Amino acid sequence: MSPLLQGALTIFIGVGGCVAYFWASNVVLDKVLFPARGPNAGRNINRANLIRPWLFLLPALLALGLYLVYPVFGSFSRSLYNRTGAEFIGFGNYRIMLGDPEFRTALTNNLLWVLIVPAASTFFGLLIAQLTDRLRWGTVAKSIIFMPMAISFVGAALIWKFVYANNPDIGLINAILVAFGTEASIDVLQIPFWNNLFLMVILIWIQTGFAMVILSAALRGVPEETIEAAILDGAGPARVFFSIKVPQIMPTIVVVWTTITILVLKVFDIVYTMTGGNFGTQILPSYMMSYMFRDDGRATAVAFVIMLIVLPVMVWNIRQARKEM
Template identity: 75%
Template structure:
């Protein structure tokens, strides 16, 4: 069957199925379960109206349960078993993980990423949004800064591999070092501890454009009256920015910060492409991949740890977004 016909058939079945479901479910509710007749007609109508919203929510709740809740429960149960699916170890995988030096290193690196990347990306995005807002060529500058968002993490990592290359003829950093007479080239991704920050630069380069676009819109949404009043009161540019503008867009800054934090806690591509988790750059997602094909139980336990770490940040993001909508 041609692809176009398959798509049309899928749409017809999907739309028709939804219409049929809502029609039949409401008919059963009104005619069979709570019929609007007899001495209980009024009570049945109220009961049917109370149940009716759940009929509309049921398909979404069912799909969410199928694709979100069920995998989480299944993953937790799998994490209670060892490499052999029949070997029940209870919390043994978690105890083993938290006692592992490699896991502690990966967890520490994730904390570094979660602190440094959102802070740097948000700050640079805010700075660029403010500096380019009044320039005649500001939109062009914003387009250039936003462009890395269109590049995949793997593609960005390959670009930065050339920047960090251990060769003065290819690597930008070593070319500058050679021009300044610092001697032999240095492979920056193998420098302990500091190599983590060199990898973080890649994600900051990508996420700064995202932060810039959101914060630029927030800055333009500030009422002009407050800015004019501050200028009339004698506020200098620094006071105008930090005491007038930033407080008014603080909810947006928090949303951007937490959104980037969620991305950071799930990042895997950059570390895997640049170092494969070697040289002390392991993070939780890449550490999970080390066990994926060797010990499924421990890999699932790591995945649940990542989910637990991400959940408070995600919940905070949702709450802050709801506050902005009020």
């Protein structure tokens, strides 16, 4: 079957199945279970109206249970077995993982990513959003800064691999060093600790555009009356920005911050493409990937640890988003 015909058939079956499900479920609810006739008609209508929303939610709940809840419990169960899945070892994979120096390095690097990338992306996004709002060509500048968001992480990593290349004819950093009289070129991706910062620059470059767009919209929502009142009281541009605008958009800043934090905890493509986790750049997702095809139980244990780290941040993000509604 051709892909086009297969796609059309899938859409037809999916849409038709949904329509048939909702029609049949409502018929059963209104005609069979709670018919709107007889002495109990009013009570049956109320009961049917209480159940009807769950009929609409049931397909989504089943999909979430199948593709989200079940894999979580399945992954945790798998992490309690050995590499072949034949022997139950309890929390043995977790004990081995916690005692592995490479895991501690990955955890430390992940902490650095969480502390630096969201803060830098949010800061630069907020700064650019404020500055471009005052420029005549601000829309063009925002479009250019947002452009990296359209690039995949692997594509962005390959672009920056040329920037960091250990060759003054290709690498921008080494070309600058040669221009200042340095003879020997350096590979910045092999310098301990600093190579992590060079990798973080890539994600900051990508996520600054996202932060800028969200925070620019929030800044435009600040009431002009408060700004005019501050100016009449003698506040300068910096004071207006930090004392008037920033406090009013703080919930949006927190949402942007936590959204980027969740992304950082799951980032894998950049590290894997640039260094493969070598030279002290290992992070939890790349550490998990290194065991994926040789020790499934240990890799699943790392995946479960990542989920436990992401979960509180996600809950906090949802709560902050609800406060803005």
